[in-house]
Amino acid sequence: MSQEKITIEVDGQALEAAPGQMLIEVTDAAGIYIPRFCYHRKLSVAANCRMCLVQVEKAPKPLPACATPVGPGMIVKTKSQYAIDAQKATMEFLLCWRPARSQPKPDRRYVGS
Ligand code: FES
Numbered sequence: 197m198s199q200e201k202i203t204i205e206v207d208g209q210a211l212e213a214a215p216g217q218m219l220i221e222v223t224d225a226a227g228i229y230i231p232r233f234c235y236h237r238k239l240s241v242a243a244n245c246r247m248c249l250v251q252v253e254k255a256p257k258p259l260p261a262c263a264t265p266v267g268p269g270m271i272v273k274t275k276s277q278y279a280i281d282a283q284k285a286t287m288e289f290l291l292c293w294r295p296a297r298s299q300p301k302p303d304r305r306y307v308g309s
Pocket of ligand 1 (some may be wrong): 231234235242243249263
């Protein structure tokens, strides 16, 4: 049984992929870096952090590369201003949110001794 391959375009580069393969797997194999926090190839896809957002032609919003299966003729931009803005907005959101939740409590043993 032969596995058919499809062709997608990422940052102007034609790449071959198996239908249904996740976009981040294809870009990783091609050496195209997409930032990520929650994706790891040996874990199930959680798609929680949204750091891997990329621009996909004809998609109404940025899509997470770790949870987006490739399709024939797909055109992806990982470094367009649109993709970079989406990644920066995610990073800003994560940085705004974390400190309030993870701020350490003062250690009372060393206060007012
Ligand atoms: S790497 Fe976290 S959503 Fe894709």
